[in-house]
Amino acid sequence: DVIRPILRYGAGVLHAPAEVVPAVTPDVQQLIDDMVQTMYAATGIGLAATQVGIPQRIFVVDVSGGRKAADLLVFVNPEFVERDGMQLEEEGCLSVPGFNATVARPSKVLLSGLDRDGQEQTIEASGLLARAFQHEMDHLDGTLFVDRLRGLQKDIVARRIKKLSRAGKW
Numbered sequence: 001d002v003i004r005p006i007l008r009y010g011a012g013v014l015h016a017p018a019e020v021v022p023a024v025t026p027d028v029q030q031l032i033d034d035m036v037q038t039m040y041a042a043t044g045i046g047l048a049a050t051q052v053g054i055p056q057r058i059f060v061v062d063v064s065g066g067r068k069a070a071d072l073l074v075f076v077n078p079e080f081v082e083r084d085g086m087q088l089e090e091e092g093c094l095s096v097p098g099f100n101a102t103v104a105r106p107s108k109v110l111l112s113g114l115d116r117d118g119q120e121q122t123i124e125a126s127g128l129l130a131r132a133f134q135h136e137m138d139h140l141d142g143t144l145f146v147d148r149l150r151g152l153q154k155d156i157v158a159r160r161i162k163k164l165s166r167a168g169k170w
């Protein structure tokens with residue numbers, strides 16, 4: 001497996017909707033395995049294909065950060081069946097390093113899609129896992145968590161990223 005570079009806020013592919021995956025081929029499975037290694041190497045709990053420059057509807061999540069094998073979840077062409085409630089927690093993103101902010105998310109979700117073997121799966125999630133699913137689904141729609149901030153908070157993040165870019169530090 002290959003650890004792939006993670007793109008940062010500002011890269012075009014992060015800001016556009018990803019495409020439906022026509023079939024879970026060996027190439028798709030290789031990409032998934034690379035994404036898992038890349039997520040663990042970056043000590044993240046989730047990674048979307050768009051973050052490694054591939055505009056396809058695939059994400060991986062592991063809220064245990066690799067400590068529990070059963071916590072590794074792979075979704076291809078995921079769709080929400082249900083979303084309910086509201087939670088407010090601090091969030092970050094491997095594509096927006098150094099920034100954290102409180103984002104409102106549903107507290108419970110039901111997500112269905114294909115797994116790494118192309119089999120249908122539906123998973124019920126609450127708390128952190130529900131948040132991770134929502135965060136990664138946003139990536140597949142070209143939305144980053146900082147896009148969900150409002151007003152002054154959003155302006156501050158945008159300004160700091162612009163400043164870092166100008167200084168060649170982004």
Ligand code: ZN
Nearest residue numbers: 092093094095
């Ligand atoms: Zn992210």
